[in-house]
Amino acid sequence: MIDLTSEKSTIIDLYQDLDTATPGQSAQVLSRYYSPNHIWRGYHPFGEIHGAEAVAAQFWAPLKTALTSLQRRQDVFMAGRNEMDGFTSTWVVSMGHLMGLFDAPWLGIAPTGKIACLRYCEFNKVEAVQITETAMYFDIPHLMMQAGLQPFPPQTGAHLVQPGPMPHDALMFAAQPEAEGEKTLAVINAMISDLGQWDSGLSLEDELRQTWHEDMLWWGPAGIGATYTIPRYAQQHSGPFRAGFTDRSKTNHICRVAEGNYGGFFGWPNFTATPTGGFMGMPATGTPGEFRVIDIYRREGDKLAENWIFIDLLHFWNQQGVDILARTTGGHADEN
Structure with missing residues (x-):
């Protein structure tokens, strides 16, 4: 350990x-x-x-x-x-x-x-x-x-106060077996490799099945929402997301770690992509935008079972010329 x-x-x-x-x-x-x-x-x-x-x-x-x-x-x-x-x-x-x-x-x-x-x-x-x-x-x-505001149009997933991992075993104050963390990191890396190419030659659902359990849980951010099972994830997030963007850059992370059955990463940004229209009900801009993302994963066996996602959507849309925070609250908030 x-x-x-x-x-x-x-x-x-x-x-x-x-x-x-x-x-x-x-x-x-x-x-x-x-x-x-x-x-x-x-x-x-x-x-x-x-x-x-x-x-x-x-x-x-x-x-x-x-x-x-x-x-x-x-x-x-x-x-x-x-x-x-x-x-x-x-x-x-x-x-x-x-x-x-x-x-x-x-x-x-x-x-x-x-x-x-x-x-x-x-x-x-x-x-x-x-x-x-x-x-x-x-x-x-x-x-x-x-607080009763609607910063985005109705999302494709469900809006929830999100629960933690199903097994309730992720508060790892003590050391975990090193081999388990290595397994988790290996599955995350395989998933990143699949996700980053957007052209695996497989259907989206079959691509996901290589690294995800069929009953996967994807706890997405407000504005996109949570979704459950591979077919619904493909329908409610991954498919619309891929359809709404072009020119996706390679994935870039500052940190990627794993311990036990859990792991995650963040980037600043993770990648860039250009909106072609439709994503989150917004029109195409033709302007590349940064996606700053944190992902946390739970591995079960040899595949991923749950994923908690934090996407700085306010930063992304601000780059597209839309100040979501100011527009929704009637105020003004500049990024530092």
């Missing part, structure tokens, strides 16, 4: 301190864990932020002010060595919901006074008990929909 308990402990301690901090204490907490040259990559309109104080001021303090009594409800917690740099760096991954009472405006979204859940997934690079890089993607359109 690879012992990554020290790196995990750093993130566990960060979360304990951050989750109990007041909005005004956020910068002090982050400064204890973030390195002086820390890079934070976040969902639009946040973009790339440098340094603990700036991350606290722009993201955590306003979020904690808006979602009072904020609590972290984790579904996945894992760590791994990063395949993208030859397995030299260590990253710790957390996925779940940040839940609170939506009591004050956030990003122009009016509060409801009710429970609200912000889906999130965070990758933290840990070096010598300090965090040097963070990628944190969340689902702002999902929060908007909970």
Whole structure:
């Protein structure tokens, strides 16, 4: 087994301190864990932020002010060595919901006074008990929909507050057998190879069957939605997505890790593609756009069974000249 308990402990301690901090204490907490040259990559309109104080001021303090009594409800917690740099760096991954009472405006979204859940997934690079890089993607359109807004036309999948893994075994605070993580990473890599070519010579359904279980669960972001089984995934997401784009670039990741039966990756961006019309009810633009994506997977046996996806759709459509956040809230939010 690879012992990554020290790196995990750093993130566990960060979360304990951050989750109990007041909005005004956020910068002090982050400064204890973030390195002086820390890079934070976040969902639009946040973009790339440098340094603990700036991350606290722009993201955590306003979020904690808006979602009072904020609590972290984790579904996945894992760590791994990063395949993208030859397995030299260590990253710790957390996925779940940040839940609170939506009591004050956030990003122009009016509060409801009710429970609200912000889906999130965070990758933290840990070096010598300090965090040097963070990628944190969340689902702002999902929060908007909970507040009664409709940022996108009706999606092809289902809009849900998403559950965690079916076996409820993904909070891996202890080390996992190394061989299991290697199996998971191998299946993810095979799937990436299939996904990236868009021309396997097979039907879409048969292509998916090479690496996915027939009853796969694809937990997509708000604006696309969740879908279940290979035929419905092909019908409700993968088919329409491929039909709506051209000139897809090769896949590019900053981090790709696996531990036990779980694994995932993120890119900045993962790939670019040009919309030809129809995707999410939007017209063609002819302008290539970036897809910043986090994917988390659960392997069952020799195939993938579940997938949780975070796509920065606000960033993508902003590149197409559509400010979804401003258009829906009546405000204006520039990307950093």
